Amino acid sequence: MQKIKTALLSYGMSGKVFHAPFLDIHQGFELLGSWERSKKLIQEDYPYVKSYATLDELLADDVDLVIVNTPVGTHYEYAKKVLLAGKHAVVEKAFTTTVAEAKELAKIAKDKGLKLAVFQNRRWDSDFKTVKKIIDDGVLGDLVEAEFHFDRYNPLLSPKAHKETANDGAGVLKDLGPHIIDQAVSLFGCPKSVFGDIRVTRENSVVDDWIDLTLFYANFRVRIKAGFFVREANPAYTLHGKKGSFLKPRGDVQEDDLKVGKKPNLDSWGTEDESLQGLLHTEIDGKILREKVPTLQGNYFSFFDGVYDSIANHKPEPVTADEGVKVMQIIEAAIASNAQQKVISIL
Incomplete structure (x- = not known):
């Protein structure tokens, strides 16, 4: 099996929790190390890898793939340098700070024949995989509306300065929103238009921390909500169709397990507690059903499988740059909608 030599641009929470554990156990990748500016931590967890002092040193090494997992405001600059150096790239969310930056990165990758993926691991959350199956199975009939929440109760400001300083990459719209x-x-693809309501709700906050977006599709609407003052959680996913409804709480365990150092064992990994199963209330073959639905297993490993396939076997990226755009x-x-208080067309 071809080994894809991979390096990280940071070994903070993202590198330690979401990337290194999967790169380390995946037989198709070789974790070379990470760029570390001050704290030198990666070798404590992986003694056989390198700690690069500069980005130039990292790019000069025999690296095939670079994970751009630095603060959002740096994604464009660093990803561009990575691509121009002839390396494949995975870029954390939010992909960039503007559409123009995202399109430029996509063009560079295409022109140079490189793979460029956006790290949207939440597509492989157990709860979302179950929602997708419900939609694919068509058990709700034609969709009328959907509401997706990423809520928390956390009124305190983050100790991470880049998250709470007014800059183009800060705020919940570009943190949880993506x-x-x-x-x-x-x-569902890209909506025809968007209405956005974006607020600051925490004391002393200078960045947005509450969003309510409506995505307008031809025959249905999707609401996107996130905020920091939700002590009693809403369903993470609410779907209403012409035949029935599906409500699913947020239940994926992978982030919490990774944070406490659990390794992504592929047999039992990503298994939710049964108490968090979603509720399906619909009509199938003339019979009304109201029952809990077993949750599918979550697995971020599938994203890295997709990245490997894209590079080694010339397949599409698991989350493409065009989707990032x-x-x-x-x-x-x-x-723009929030500023102008009107619906903004996209297509």
Whole structure:
């Protein structure tokens, strides 16, 4: 099996939790190391890898793939350098800060024959995989509306300065928003237009921390909501069709397990507690059903499988740069809509 030599641009929470564990166990990747500016931590967990002092040092090494997992405001600059150096790239969400930046990166990758994927791991959450199956199975009939939430109760400001300083990459719209916007795009494609309501609700916050977006599709609507003052959780996914409804709480365990150092064992990994199963209330073959639906197993490993296949076997990326552009179009439209207090067309 071809080994894809891979390096990270940061070994903070993202590198330690979401990338290194999967790159380390996947037989198709060789984790070379990470760019570390101050704290040198990666070798404590992986003694056989390198800690690069500079980006230039990393790019000069025999690296095939670079994970751009630095703050959002740096994604465009670093991803562009990576691609121009002839390396494949995976870029964390939000892909960039503007549509123009996203389109430029996509063009560079295409022109140079390189793979460029956006790290939207939440497509492989157990809860979302179950929602996708419900939609694919058609048990709700024609969809009328859907509502996706990524809510938390956390009134305190983050200690991470880049998250709470006014900059083009800060705020919940470009932090939690891209997860559920991308999920909508992966299910339904790009909407025709967007209405966005974006607020600041936490004391002393200077960045947006509450969003309510409406995505307008031809025959249905999707609402995207996220905020930090939800002590009693809403369903993460609410779907209403002409035959029935499906409600699913957020239940994926992968992030919590990774944070406490659990390894992504592929047999039992990503298995939700049965208490978090979704509720299906619909009509099938003339019979009304109201029952819990077993949750599918979540597995971020599938994203890395897709990245490997894209590079080694010339397949499409698991989340393409063009899909990343669509998410940025929705984000940019939401910002314009909030400023102008009107619906903004995309297509």
